[in-house]
Amino acid sequence: MTRLFVSRDSTALSLGAEQVAKTLQEQASSKGLDIQIVRNGSRGLFWLEPLVEVETTQGRVAYGPVQAEDVAGLLDSGLLEGKEHPLYLGNIEELPYFKNQNRLTFARVGLTDPVSLDDYLAHDGYRGLKNALAMPAADIVKHVTDSGLRGRGGAAFPTGIKWNTVLNAPAEQKYIVCNADEGDSGTFSDRMIMEGDPFVLIEGMTIAGLAVGATQGYIYLRVEYPHAKVALNQAIAAAYQNGYLGENIQGSGKTFHLEVRSGAGAYICGEETSLLESLEGKRGLVRYKPPLPAIVGLFGKPTIVNNVISLASVPVILDKGGEFYKDYGMGRSRGTLPLQLAGNIKHPGLFEAAFGMTLRELLYDYGGGSASGRPIRAVQVGGPLGAYLHEGQFDTPLDYEAFAAISAVLGHGGIVVHDDTVDMADMARYAMEFCVEESCGKCTPCRIGSTRGVEVIDRIVGNIDKDKNTALLRDLCDTMMCGSLCAMGGMTPYPVLSALNHFPEDFGLPAAKA
Amino acid sequence: MQDYQSQKSIVLDILDAHQSMPGNLLPILHGIQDTLGCIPSAAVEDIAKALNLSKAEVHGVISFYHYFRTTPPGKHTIRICRAESCQAMNSKALENHAKQTLGIDFHETTADEHFSLEPVYCLGNCACSPSMTIDGDVYGRVTPEKFDQLIAVCKGAN
Numbered sequence: 001m002t003r004l005f006v007s008r009d010s011t012a013l014s015l016g017a018e019q020v021a022k023t024l025q026e027q028a029s030s031k032g033l034d035i036q037i038v039r040n041g042s043r044g045l046f047w048l049e050p051l052v053e054v055e056t057t058q059g060r061v062a063y064g065p066v067q068a069e070d071v072a073g074l075l076d077s078g079l080l081e082g083k084e085h086p087l088y089l090g091n092i093e094e095l096p097y098f099k100n101q102n103r104l105t106f107a108r109v110g111l112t113d114p115v116s117l118d119d120y121l122a123h124d125g126y127r128g129l130k131n132a133l134a135m136p137a138a139d140i141v142k143h144v145t146d147s148g149l150r151g152r153g154g155a156a157f158p159t160g161i162k163w164n165t166v167l168n169a170p171a172e173q174k175y176i177v178c179n180a181d182e183g184d185s186g187t188f189s190d191r192m193i194m195e196g197d198p199f200v201l202i203e204g205m206t207i208a209g210l211a212v213g214a215t216q217g218y219i220y221l222r223v224e225y226p227h228a229k230v231a232l233n234q235a236i237a238a239a240y241q242n243g244y245l246g247e248n249i250q251g252s253g254k255t256f257h258l259e260v261r262s263g264a265g266a267y268i269c270g271e272e273t274s275l276l277e278s279l280e281g282k283r284g285l286v287r288y289k290p291p292l293p294a295i296v297g298l299f300g301k302p303t304i305v306n307n308v309i310s311l312a313s314v315p316v317i318l319d320k321g322g323e324f325y326k327d328y329g330m331g332r333s334r335g336t337l338p339l340q341l342a343g344n345i346k347h348p349g350l351f352e353a354a355f356g357m358t359l360r361e362l363l364y365d366y367g368g369g370s371a372s373g374r375p376i377r378a379v380q381v382g383g384p385l386g387a388y389l390h391e392g393q394f395d396t397p398l399d400y401e402a403f404a405a406i407s408a409v410l411g412h413g414g415i416v417v418h419d420d421t422v423d424m425a426d427m428a429r430y431a432m433e434f435c436v437e438e439s440c441g442k443c444t445p446c447r448i449g450s451t452r453g454v455e456v457i458d459r460i461v462g463n464i465d466k467d468k469n470t471a472l473l474r475d476l477c478d479t480m481m482c483g484s485l486c487a488m489g490g491m492t493p494y495p496v497l498s499a500l501n502h503f504p505e506d507f508g509l510p511a512a513k514a
Numbered sequence: 515m516q517d518y519q520s521q522k523s524i525v526l527d528i529l530d531a532h533q534s535m536p537g538n539l540l541p542i543l544h545g546i547q548d549t550l551g552c553i554p555s556a557a558v559e560d561i562a563k564a565l566n567l568s569k570a571e572v573h574g575v576i577s578f579y580h581y582f583r584t585t586p587p588g589k590h591t592i593r594i595c596r597a598e599s600c601q602a603m604n605s606k607a608l609e610n611h612a613k614q615t616l617g618i619d620f621h622e623t624t625a626d627e628h629f630s631l632e633p634v635y636c637l638g639n640c641a642c643s644p645s646m647t648i649d650g651d652v653y654g655r656v657t658p659e660k661f662d663q664l665i666a667v668c669k670g671a672n
Contacts, residue, residue, distance in 0.1 A: 056601065262541070279537050281575070282539070343603065430601070434635070
């Protein structure tokens with residue numbers, strides 16, 4: 001029997017992977033070929049999806065991008081033996097885009113069957129939990145603190161400090177909440193983990209539960225990710241059946257329960273306090289802080305709220321130790337960040353790397369420049385609330401502090417590329433419009449400021465009192481930045497002001513000095 | 515509009531099934547919309563009563579979230595991504611083409627009730643923009659031509 005791999009990742013599916021898998025199975029059956037198709041996660045080289053990998057004596061040989069109509073030809077030319085074909089790519093792990101990554105969190109994604117517990121165990125799964133079960137809670141937290149891990153959701157708060165706060169908060173009930181409401185444009189690493197290696201998230205949450213004494217976890221998943229929901233629920237069921245979730249985990253006497261909850265299409269619910277309100281069954285209105293969720297969180301109890309990638313990075317830290325993880329990265333940005341290349345880029349995909357590589361390396365050496373072949377003009381890093389960078393800033397290293405120094409954010413690692421046809425006044429207007437659409441409405445600067453922001457930009461572009469309105473826009477941005485309750489209103493000025501400062505000619509203003 | 519009396523027992527069953535779940539309002543609303551296609555306004559009273567909330571509170575939650583709807587959708591729901599990555603790959607042309615072809619704007623349903631059109635802000639398919647979904651299936655690198663083909667397949671299936 002020959003094993004073949006065709007991804008079940010949403011992006012692969014969006015390009016026809018389902019039809020490829022179906023056609024492969026049908027044609028192999030009609031030819032009497034003995035094959036088994038494993039539906040793996042994606043390797044993240046999305047310009048090559050749908051990808052077909054074949055297990056041969058020379059290792060896993062890849063072909064791509066494969067469409068259903070290519071299948072017959074592939075089988076005829078010796079697909080099952082890994083023979084040459086125009087779509088032949090060789091061993092995918094040898095391609096520079098893959099080979100030069102530091103895959104710690106994504107180590108198994110694309111390699112294994114995402115919902116097979118046996119496969120997970122065979123590829124170092126649950127080794128972190130095994131270590132954690134043998135440790136006092138404070139030692140687990142210490143490993144996470146030592147690793148230097150900072151929240152990968154965007155705010156970059158040190159994870160160990162957050163955990164320590166919850167550990168020391170006395171309560172009869174505590175919660176672990178996974179923020180799986182990845183709504184930033186250009187980001188898809190959470191989705192890829194949940195679809196491609198859901199057990200690593202489950203393991204990370206279980207370890208978090210042991211670390212702080214929480215017995216119940218929730219994954220708050222955005223409704224736009226139906227495939228992730230299926231994979232998570234399949235993996236959770238397998239974990240329960242095999243004693244990795246529930247009462248008396250692996251005979252340790254410890255308990256951890258886990259459940260997936262669906263969001264309902266509100267971007268603001270990616271903000272941790274809105275998310276908690278939503279989990280409680282209410283409108284996702286931002287809460288005042290303090291009290292911090294670590295002290296008064298879900299249902300009023302001490303709660304860890306962490307992003308998917310933060311929690312999914314925990315198993316490798318507990319497996320190999322905090323120091324191992326800390327050895328990657330630069331400055332105060334330790335470990336790896338799964339970077340996501342999207343928008344107008346030739347080689348879009350996921351690239352997990354240690355902090356410190358430059359944006360330019362990523363855009364050109366790996367991304368291959370723009371998809372349209374035109375010059376790259378503006379790059380938005382960190383989602384819709386992230387700044388637009390111009391060519392002169394592409395040599396900035398990917399590091400939280402280096403980005404902060406140029407009034408930008410790394411956020412969740414999403415990178416959206418625009419070529420020179422982009423109208424940056426339009427993008428600035430869109431940033432305000434998005435805030436109008438998604439503001440929870442609790443605070444005035446965000447709720448009303450964004451509406452006025454759209455109007456002021458329209459007046460600037462429409463050449464009405466240009467100087468006065470430009471000054472007004474800056475004032476408004478200042479108010480939103482300083483007066484908003486959360487990052488929605490507080491950071492919308494980042495894309496707006498960066499567009500205005502770096503690309504003033506698009507607003508009909510004098511060009512910026514080089 | 516369908517008579518709520520014929521749907522009431524479904525709503526009551528869903529309410530019953532979620533009785534002891536903490537933070538159960540969103541799961542209940544999902545359950546109702548998954549089953550009935552929307553959350554009938556007439557159901558608000560039953561939901562409020564079962565959860566000991568005011569009708570305003572329940573209505574407030576339904577109207578806060580983009581995903582929930584109170585009117586039945588068309589046979590097929592098309593969601594087109596409007597976020598930055600898709601814009602960088604000309605999703606605006608796709609939006610305009612879709613609106614023109616279907617003869618409706620966002621949040622509307624065609625007169626023959628075949629299609630509803632909704633905006634969506636990121637499907638996590640940013641590596642293959644522009645993206646859209648039809649009834650939950652994601653499609654990447656969607657050109658106006660590909661849009662027409664997909665619509666034709668939907669119509670053929672009806």
